[in-house]
Amino acid sequence: MTRYVIRRILWALVLFVVVTFVSYVIFFLIPADPVKLFAGRQATPEDMARAAAFYGLDQPFYVQYWKFLSRLVTHGVIGEKALGFSFVNRQWIASGVQSRAPVTASLVLGGAVMWMILAVPIGIVSALRPRSLIDRGATVFVLIGISAHPVFLALIFLYIFGYKLHMFPIGSYADFFNPPPGQAGGPLQWAWHMFLPWCTFAILFAALYVRMIRASVIETMNEDYVRTARAKGAPEWVVMRSHILRNALLPIVTMLGMDIALGLGGAVFTESVYSLPGLGQWAVQSLETFDLPVTMGVVVFATTAVLVVNVIVDVLYAVIDPRIKLA
């Protein structure tokens, strides 16, 4: 187990370097000159050279990448200066990540809870009653969920539940712990503000998971050990909980780990439409302004999150499935 975790961490480091390097390459492939942008419209060639030197953009990209890596190491990844400062407003990236990561985490984790709350019961019921009205209804839900883009859904939700019915706030965020003075905060406000974003974010995954859980439950119901459980005299709900679900949800746990990571990408749309000050929205802004350190800050954070979640899921999987031995 220890050896497994060590090996996974080493692999994670390799992946980390590859991902960040590719991000650098892509940034420098964009046919634009960020220096011109930062130096201002009236800049003389001297000003431009000074600006380039100031931001380190006068050096070849591999040297810049090397500096980026060594800065991460010398400042210890989570240090204030580890990720450098923003080209645009010269604030430390680390503090930006710190204030924005909780917003994205709220969206993604809350959304994941939401999609499981939707998908597990619907999936089970449609597995138990294939071709029933509920199953067909679920199929329609799945089709809508897979087809509808989150931006479209978000606008519809905002129009109906926010603008028309005044049930939910439009485009704002309430902090769970420390709201800025004069603004709403606390768990209840937080959940109320996040409800529509969660729904928007969760629908695509809920739809996919209904399909997956339905298939997995139907497959497991035909297993011999389920028949054994019935032959033992177990009541249906025990058969379902202890024998069918326990096995049917094993593959779902793996998928959940991967999809929560994948969801970080989907969060961009939801954050943008609902004006949530999260990482996804920040990443989009940084690309528009060629703010490389911000982009890299978000990439570093997202990559680390994905790698950590994957290791956790693998370990968790070995815990819940006794047949799997990590080595």
Next chain:
Amino acid sequence: MALLDVRDLHTTFRTDDGLVKAVDGVSFTVEPGQTLGIVGESGSGKSVTCLTIMGLNDRRSAITSGQALFKGADLLAMPKNQLRALRGNEISMIFQDPMTSLNPVHTIGRQLVEAVHLHQDVSRSSARSQSLDVLKAVGIPNAERRIDDYPHQFSGGMRQRVMIAMALINHPDLLIADEPTTALDVTTQAQILKLMDTLQKEYGSAIVMITHDLGVVAEIADDVVVMYGAQVVERATAEELFARPSMPYTWGLLGSLPRIDHDVERLAQIPGTPPSLLNPPPGCRFHPRCTYAMSICQSEQPPLASATGSETHLSRCHLDPATRLTEIKKLESGHFAEVT
């Protein structure tokens, strides 16, 4: 009174192709403490018969009629809860494939304890000690340690022992074994059969042994039911069946067994394939494959009637007694294998 009295059992499955009559008018009885062997080739309806009795068929597609009286109460007509209270308690079942019949995510101890708790109101520690005892009884070495292992840590033979332990843990009066040795290798088969025999004496359970292996039947059965095409074609005590098998399908089954006292070039086989249950042949179901088929066999189904004068020995065949007797003699002398 018989422990289990199955009367005119019918099970039909709705499929996309139409109605499949998997069990068509099957009747037999099992006496307390006795062993009944149900023999037949794949698809003859022997497993479905037992699953129907246990109420384990898919409720959506199976249509059942007839009676299965267990201690006088009809298993097919009783409320679900009542049947569930009997299952695993007074009637247990073990299945063909021990590799897939145990839940892979629970330890065998937990699965045994579950079986105890479903039918007995006892403490955890008592349930566990009962589980340990029964594991020892079925011959699991190091039972104290292995009780906390998972199914994948056991071999096929050991898993079948665990299945038997789980079936016997509540001391059932009736144990239904659906080809319990088919998936095991030959030496393990012999061990499992011997184990079942020993345990039957110890626990006094009656056994219904489903098998396609007449050798198994000869070894442990008191009575035998031969099934073909969803119907019972011969029913007798084991002694009578092996001494005077009285219809061509049973002859075929016996003729295809290797025998130690006769040296034959090639074992006999029954020509043709089992009948389709979606669309069974008219008349006697065996007539398309029968070397003795007469014209009456194609149009009229023979009743299940006494063939040898014995009340316990019934068979379905139009052949006259004299012909049957000559054929039985031939089979006896080993001549049969070459004739067929």
